[in-house]
Amino acid sequence: xxxxxxxxxxxxxxxxxxxxxxxxxxxxxxxxxxxxxxxxxxxxxxxxxxxxxxxxxxxxxxxxxxxxxxxxxxxxxxxxxxxxxxxxxxxxxxxxxxxxxxxxxxxxxxxxxxxxxxxxxxxxxxxxxxxxxxxxxxxxxxxxxxxxxxxxxxxxxxxxxxxxxxxxxxxxxxxxxxxxxxxxxxxxxxxxxxxxxxxxxxxxxxxxxxxxxxxxxxxxxxxxxxxxxxxxxxxxxxxxxxxxxxxxx
Amino acid sequence: xxxxxxxxxxxxxxxxxxxxxxxxxxxxxxxxxxxxxxxxxxxxxxxxxxxxxxxxxxxxxxxxxxxxxxxxxxxxxxxxxxxxxxxxxxxxxxxxxxxxxxxxxxxxxxxxxxxxxxxxxxxxxxxxxxxxxxxxxxxxxxxxxxxxxxxxxxxxxxxxxxxxxxxxxxxxxxxxxxxxxxxxxxxxxxxxxxxxxxxxxxxxxxxxxxxxxxxxxxxxxxxxxxxxxxxxxxxxxxxxxxxxxxxxx
Numbered sequence: 094x095x096x097x098x099x100x101x102x103x104x105x106x107x108x109x110x111x112x113x114x115x116x117x118x119x120x121x122x123x124x125x126x127x128x129x130x131x132x133x134x135x136x137x138x139x140x141x142x143x144x145x146x147x148x149x150x151x152x153x154x155x156x157x158x159x160x161x162x163x164x165x166x167x168x169x170x171x172x173x174x175x176x177x178x179x180x181x182x183x184x185x186x187x188x189x190x191x192x193x194x195x196x197x198x199x200x201x202x203x204x205x206x207x208x209x210x211x212x213x214x215x216x217x218x219x220x221x222x223x224x225x226x227x228x229x230x231x232x233x234x235x236x237x238x239x240x241x242x243x244x245x246x247x248x249x250x251x252x253x254x255x256x257x258x259x260x261x262x263x264x265x266x267x268x269x270x271x272x273x274x275x276x277x278x279x280x281x282x283x284x285x286x287x288x289x290x291x292x293x294x295x296x297x298x299x300x301x302x303x304x305x306x307x308x309x310x311x312x313x314x315x316x317x318x319x320x321x322x323x324x325x326x327x328x329x330x331x332x333x334x335x336x337x338x339x340x341x342x
Numbered sequence: 343x344x345x346x347x348x349x350x351x352x353x354x355x356x357x358x359x360x361x362x363x364x365x366x367x368x369x370x371x372x373x374x375x376x377x378x379x380x381x382x383x384x385x386x387x388x389x390x391x392x393x394x395x396x397x398x399x400x401x402x403x404x405x406x407x408x409x410x411x412x413x414x415x416x417x418x419x420x421x422x423x424x425x426x427x428x429x430x431x432x433x434x435x436x437x438x439x440x441x442x443x444x445x446x447x448x449x450x451x452x453x454x455x456x457x458x459x460x461x462x463x464x465x466x467x468x469x470x471x472x473x474x475x476x477x478x479x480x481x482x483x484x485x486x487x488x489x490x491x492x493x494x495x496x497x498x499x500x501x502x503x504x505x506x507x508x509x510x511x512x513x514x515x516x517x518x519x520x521x522x523x524x525x526x527x528x529x530x531x532x533x534x535x536x537x538x539x540x541x542x543x544x545x546x547x548x549x550x551x552x553x554x555x556x557x558x559x560x561x562x563x564x565x566x567x568x569x570x571x572x573x574x575x576x577x578x579x580x581x582x583x584x585x586x587x588x589x590x591x
Contacts, residue, residue, distance in 0.1 A: 186564065205532055205533070205535065205536055206535050206536055206539060207536060207539050207540070207543075207554060209543075212542075214535075218535055219535050220531075220532040220535065240532070242528065242532065244526070244528075248526045250567070250568075250571065251522050251523065251525060251526045251571065252523070252526070252528065252532070253568070254522050254568045254571055254572075255519040255520075255522040255523045255528075255533060256519070256533065256536055257555055257556065257568060257580075258515045258516070258518045258519040258522065259515060259516055259519035259533040259536060259537050259540075260533075260536050260537065260540045260554065260555065261553065261554060261555030261556075261557065261558075261583075261587070262515045262518075262579075262583045263512040263515040263516065263537070263540060264540055264543075264544070264549055264552055264553055264554075265549075265553065265583055265586060265587050265590075266507045266508060266511045266512040266515060267507070267508055267512065267544050267549035267552075268549040268550045268553065268587075268590055269507045269511075269586070269590075270504040270505070270507040270508035270549075271504075271548065271549055271550070272590070273500050273503050273504040273507065274500065274501070274504045276500060277493070277497045277500045277501070279491065279493075279500075279501065279504075281544070281548065281549065282469075283454055283469040283489070283491070283501070284454070284504060284505065284508040284509075285544070285545060286454065286455050286463075286467055286468050286469065287454055287455055287456060287505055287508060287509050288508050288509065288512070288541055288544065289541060290455060290456050291456070291508075291509045291512060291513055292537055292538060292541045293461075294456075294458075294513075295513070295516050295530070295534070295537065296534060299520065299530065300513055300514075300516035300517040300519075300520055300530065301517050301520070303513055303516075304510065304513055304514065304517065305456060305509065305510060305513075306506055306509065306510030307506065307510075308510065309510075315435065318499070319499075319502070319503045319506060322499060322500065322503055323503075326582070326585070326586055326589070327586075329582055330511075330579075330582055330583065330586060331506075333575070333578055333579055333582060334510075334511045334514055334579065336575070337514060337518070337575055337576075337579060338510070338514050338517075340575070341514075341517055341518075341521070
C-alpha cells in the first residue's frame with residue numbers, strides 16, 4: 094500500500110519502520126516541525142511535510158499516530174478532501190467514534206507495547222489490536238504483525254486496564270522493593286536476576302500458577318513479620334495484595 | 343575446598359553445580375532418599391549418601407540447603423563430631439543463630455534467586471548474601487558469584503521483604519491483568535511484549551524513573567474510568583497503588 098504517516102513520535106516511528114520494512118511505500122511523513130518529519134522520513138525513504146494540506150490526496154491509508162489531545166484536530170485536517178481513503182489512529186484509549194463526521198473509513202490500529210526511540214523492536218511479535226469495518230485494516234495489520242486481534246472500543250478499555258496492572262503496577266512493585274532495599278543500603282540491582290526469572294516464568298506458566306511467596310503458602314508468621322516492617326500505606330498494600338493472592342489462588 | 347552438600351533440591355543442585363564448576367571438590371551429597379542424592383551426585387562427580395552419620399568428618403565446608411522446617415534437625419545431626427568445620431545454610435529467612443549451641447563456625451550463604459530444576463542459571467550473576475565471622479565464607483562466595491554482599495540476619499529480613507514486592511506482588515499484578523483480559527476472551531500472552539519491555543527498562547533506569555501510566559501523569563479521568571470497571575477488592579488495589587505511585591513520584 095501507499096501510506097502517509099501523521100506523527101513522528103515513538104509509535105509513528107516504529108510503525109512507519111515496520112510498514113516500510115514489509116514492502117509498503119511511505120508516501121509522506123507529516124509532523125508539526127519539519128525537523129521531526131525529516132528525521133523519520135529519512136529512515137523510511139519518504140517525503141517530509143509540516144503542513145497537512147500539502148499531503149497527497151490519493152494514498153491508500155493515512156496512519157495518525159499523534160498525542161491523544163491532538164488526535165481530533167489532526168483527523169479534521171487530514172480527512173478533508175481525502176474522505177475516500179482509509180484512516181487509522183493508533184491511540185489505545187481513543188474510541189473508533191473519533192472519526193464520526195469526518196470519514197466513514199476510520200479504523201483503529203493499536204500496538205500493545207511501550208516504545209523507546211533508541212530501542213529497535215520486533216514489530217511482528219507485538220500484538221496489534223484493530224477495529225473498523227474496512228477489510229483492508231486486517232490485511233495491513235497482518236502485513237506487519239503476527240498477532241492481530243479485532244477488539245471493540247469498549248473492550249479495548251479492558252486491555253488498557255490490564256496493561257496498567259501488568260506494566261504500571263508491576264513497575265511500582267519494583268519501586269517499593271527498591272525503597273525497602275535502600276533502607277539497608279542495597280541497590281535495586283540485587284533484585285534483577287529474580288525479576289528477570291519471574292517474567293521468564295510467565296512465558297511458560299499462567300501467572301496464577303507461577304505465584305510463589307508467603308501469601309500463597311499461607312505463611313501467617315512471615316506475613317505478619319513482614320507487614321510489621323512497613324509504614325502504613327505500604328502495609329496496606331502488602332495486606333491487600335496478600336489477601337488478593339490468597340483469594341485468587 | 344572439599345565440600346559436602348546436604349540437600350538435593352533446587353538450591354542444593356544449582357549451588358553444588360556452581361561449586362563443582364569452579365574447581366571445588368564435592369566430597370558427598372546427602373539427601374533423605376538415596377535416589378535424590380544419586381541424581382545430584384552423578385552431576386557433580388560426588389558420592390551419594392542418605393545417612394548423615396556416614397558423611398566425611400574432615401570436609402572443609404558443609405553446605406546445608408534444605409527446607410526451613412528441616413534445617414534445625416539437619417544442623418544438629420551434621421555438626422555432631424564435625425564442630426571444627428565450616429557450616430553454611432542457604433535459607434534466606436533463617437537467622438545465623440540457628441547454629442547456636444551446635445557450632446561456632448556457622449554462616450549464611452543465601453543466593454537471591456528463584457530456581458527451577460530444569461533451567462540452567464548463570465550463578466556468577468546471582469547476588470549472594472553472606473553472614474558469619476569466618477573469613478573463608480567470603481572466599482568461598484566469591485569463587486562462585488561476582489555479586490557477594492555481607493548482610494546481617496536482621497537486614498536480610500528487608501531483602502526478603504523487597505523480594506516479595508519485586509517477585510510475588512509483581513507476579514500477582516500479572517494475575518490481575520490476566521483476569522481483566524479473560525473477561526474479554528484475551529490470553530495473557532498479549533501482555534508479554536509489554537511485560538518484557540517493562541523489565542528491560544529497570545535494567546537501565548531506576549524503577550521510579552521508569553514509571554508510566556495514568557497515575558504518574560495524574561490523569562484523573564482515565565483513573566476514575568478504569569477503577570469503575572473493577573470489583574471492589576481490585577478497585578481498592580487500583581486506588582492504593584495509584585496513590586502510592588503519586589506519593590513516591
